[in-house]
Every structure is written in structure tokens, then in C-alpha cells.
Amino acid sequence: MELTVNGETLEIAADPSTPLLWVIRNELNLTGTKFGCGGGYCGSCTVQVDGEARRSCITPVSDVAGATVRTIEDLADAEGVLHPIQQAFIDNQVPQCAWCMSGQMMTALSFLENAAAPTDDDIVTAMGENYCRCGCYVRIKAAVRDAAAVMGGAA
Ligand code: FES
Ligand code: FES
Structure with missing residues (x-):
């Protein structure tokens, strides 16, 4: 499935049921997004999906196929100026x-x-x-x- 993450469109080969959090952290090595409770309660895994805050620990990657995802790594601009x-x-x-x-x-x-x-x-x-x-x-x-x-x- 295809996913645009931090402006880059990627082909993701993970099992469709894999939580988006693990795709972000383990496959894309974007480790700024954190695992907390794993159950959708704490918010530490929050990323943006099509402009909305989303808890990536309880979001199967297949739910966001074709979507645009932003993680904390995308907040500063290309020159490193902080958001x-x-x-x-x-x-x-x-x-x-x-x-x-x-x-x-x-x-x-x-x-x-x-x-x-x-x-x-x-x-x-x-x-x-x-x-x-x-x-x-x-x-x-x-x-x-x-x-x-x-x-x-x-x-
Ligand atoms: S890790 Fe707590 S809501 Fe996702
Ligand atoms: S949990 Fe330590 S700064 Fe928020």
C-alpha cells in the first residue's frame, strides 16, 4: 500500500493489520513518535493523518492507505528552523x-x-x-x- 509520510510517498509492505506506530518507528525509523500505553489512551503516539490528530498505536496501517501522515520529524522546516x-x-x-x-x-x-x-x-x-x-x-x-x-x- 502507498503512504505519504512527511512529504515522501512510500510503498509500505507491512501486514495490513500492523499498527501505524510500528510502521513509522520500525520500518521508517522515525522514532520521534513514542509508544506509551498501546491502547489509545495516553496520546504519546499521536501523529497527523490528513490533517487530523490520530493515535498511531491503534490505527492499522491499512486504515490510512493513501493518506498523508506527518510526524514530529516534519515540524521543523527544511533549513531546520523550528515550528x-x-x-x-x-x-x-x-x-x-x-x-x-x-x-x-x-x-x-x-x-x-x-x-x-x-x-x-x-x-x-x-x-x-x-x-x-x-x-x-x-x-x-x-x-x-x-x-x-x-x-x-x-x-
Ligand atoms: S501509545 Fe498511548 S495512545 Fe498510543
Ligand atoms: S511524560 Fe514526561 S514530560 Fe510528559
């Missing part, structure tokens, strides 16, 4: 262990591409299903707020 979301997470010193962070940022990306001026309540709701065992929620909210101000609803 406003990445920069805001750094500026706010958000991560502790950082395990949840790519999922947090990919969820924020899908949210902020469609929310020009979110309120704090909007941010809490949008990010509320992405868990952080280090408890960085206050700084996550601040970073998403800062990124929203830069992005203004744009990709």
Missing part, C-alpha cells in the same frame, strides 16, 4: 522526561491549525486527552497559548 509549536515548548521549558512531547505537539498542531485565537479553556479541552506523567500541564498550556499567538490558525 512555532516546537519553539514555544522550548521557550516555556515544557518537557521533563519528554516522552509524551511529540504526541503533545502533534495534537497541538492539529488543534492550532483550526483555532486562530483559542481560550485557555479551549486549549485545556483540546489537549486534555494527552497525558503527561511528569505533570507538565501548566507549561503545556502556556506553550500552546504562545504558539497560537504566532500561528494565528495557520499551518
Whole structure:
């Protein structure tokens, strides 16, 4: 099956039932996307599929055949300039262990591409299903707020 990942169209030979997460990590060696719970609960494996945040641990690769997938490796531009979301997470010193962070940022990306001026309540709701065992929620909210101000609803 064919899959476009981070702008590159690829032929994927994996068994159709293979979770997208394992295709991304093991076949494409894009290890920024993390395995957490494996059951669709924590959000650490979140990637973007056709512009929507998606939990790759519970998504069979066959479900996204022909789709466009973005992972955390695609956020910085070709010159290595960080995406406003990445920069805001750094500026706010958000991560502790950082395990949840790519999922947090990919969820924020899908949210902020469609929310020009979110309120704090909007941010809490949008990010509320992405868990952080280090408890960085206050700084996550601040970073998403800062990124929203830069992005203004744009990709
Ligand atoms: S690892 Fe996918 S939701 Fe937790
Ligand atoms: S920074 Fe450690 S789980 Fe979120």
C-alpha cells in the first residue's frame, strides 16, 4: 500500500493489520513518535493523518492507505528552523522526561491549525486527552497559548 509520510510517498509492505506506530518507528525509523500505553489512551503516539490528530498505536496501517501522515520529524522546516509549536515548548521549558512531547505537539498542531485565537479553556479541552506523567500541564498550556499567538490558525 502507498503512504505519504512527511512529504515522501512510500510503498509500505507491512501486514495490513500492523499498527501505524510500528510502521513509522520500525520500518521508517522515525522514532520521534513514542509508544506509551498501546491502547489509545495516553496520546504519546499521536501523529497527523490528513490533517487530523490520530493515535498511531491503534490505527492499522491499512486504515490510512493513501493518506498523508506527518510526524514530529516534519515540524521543523527544511533549513531546520523550528515550528512555532516546537519553539514555544522550548521557550516555556515544557518537557521533563519528554516522552509524551511529540504526541503533545502533534495534537497541538492539529488543534492550532483550526483555532486562530483559542481560550485557555479551549486549549485545556483540546489537549486534555494527552497525558503527561511528569505533570507538565501548566507549561503545556502556556506553550500552546504562545504558539497560537504566532500561528494565528495557520499551518
Ligand atoms: S501509545 Fe498510543 S495512545 Fe498511548
Ligand atoms: S514530560 Fe514526561 S511524560 Fe510528559
